[in-house]
Amino acid sequence: MTASPVRLLIVDDHPVVRQGLRTFLETRPDFEVVGEAGDGETAVAEAARLRPDVILMDLVMPGVDGLEALGRIRPPTPAPACWC
């Protein structure tokens, strides 16, 4: 069985954390990091554009924080899973 990899969007205001998560996740064939965002505002736009399966969201960020971004992300059908 060759299931297609899980498409991920990483949201964190710290570039080192995004980089670490990306490096780590990219060693796994079952995940594909399709995008990154450094704040809630970008996360909302990228979620709409990339339609990821899973969003890894940092809740505490300056500006639009994770909780607010989650509220603004329009869930497509089917909705992506969010792991905060």
Place this chain on the structure above:
Amino acid sequence: MATPAGPTPAASVADAPASAALRAVTDVVLALAGEPGLEPVLERLVHAVRELVGARYAALGIPDEEGTGFDRFITSGMTDEQIEAIGPLPRTHGLLAAMLTDPEPYRTDDIRADPRFEWWPEAHPRMRSFLGVPLLFKGDIVGAFYLTDKEGGFHEADVELVRGLAAHAAVVIENARLFEASRERSIAEERSRLARDLHDALTQCLFSLNLTLEAAAAAAAGPDPAPTLEAIHQARALVDAALAELRTLIFELRPPALESDGLVGALRKHAELLSRAHAVPVTVSDARPPGAPGPEAERELWRVAQEALANALRHARASEVTVTVEADGPDGGTLLTVADDGVGFDPEARSIAARRLGLVSMRERIEAAGGTFEVLSTPGRGTTVRASVP
């Protein structure tokens, strides 16, 4: 029993005319008003009360929170050796306790004849006459004066005199307590800022480092060495970043050399270090004519500058930060401006972020120093923090 040996009681002010007694109480209270710490205040009070009434021994007891013992029990008229020999602080029982439950003063010519008297520790001096006066603050008993062994016993005039001092003492003690509580709060605030900075700066790096090393281990199992080397390369960069952050935090922990370098000198050193750690230029310009603000004002401005710079470099993703110190603040005082070209935020939003940025404590600091504080920021257009102190 023969007349006990030891220090002769001072002449009692209570035996003097009422105006002299009042002046004596006023003198003590005024002398205490300038004392910032609780401990010296208590010591001066207990010596003063002993001298005022001419008792041989005096003590000031402050109960602990549970009310089962004394938080502080400070004596006058005993030598250090005597205090040492008596042993631990008394617990609140017997006559000592009575003064902490009954707001009325109590006086007797023979303490041992009182049914509430229990016992003395082995090395405790034997005492006869006794006067106990509770310290009342807004109706609550916050402590008590205990006086013993006045030649000829205590009189009604002594009671009134000590009661007068006790009323003032209660206020002075409460003030000193508030002062200590506020100092403790500042220390707690500094610690929580450090904890937050450690979290922001270091745990992120170490978390990332951990993931990167796991990636390296996973990649090492594959045939191609390139991904492994790439991950190790990244890991080294993260260690460098963590070291730089750690150095900055340690530098921030050291008290600034404000006295020797002055505000601008200390800011220049700090800016240089931050520039190197974060690879963002931080410039400091001094547009003041000679004549610095006082040391208190400098310290407050320094704290604000430190916090605002940390925000600009850690959260704002600024590419340039400027710090300016000028003489023409809105109230004619010194004006500090820290401006960055970073992501900015909405200063009106009462969100977690605003509290995290320490804006509330910056404002409180400056306003407590009689100055003005403002934050100008728009999302996407940088942040400017302006603090001025007279």
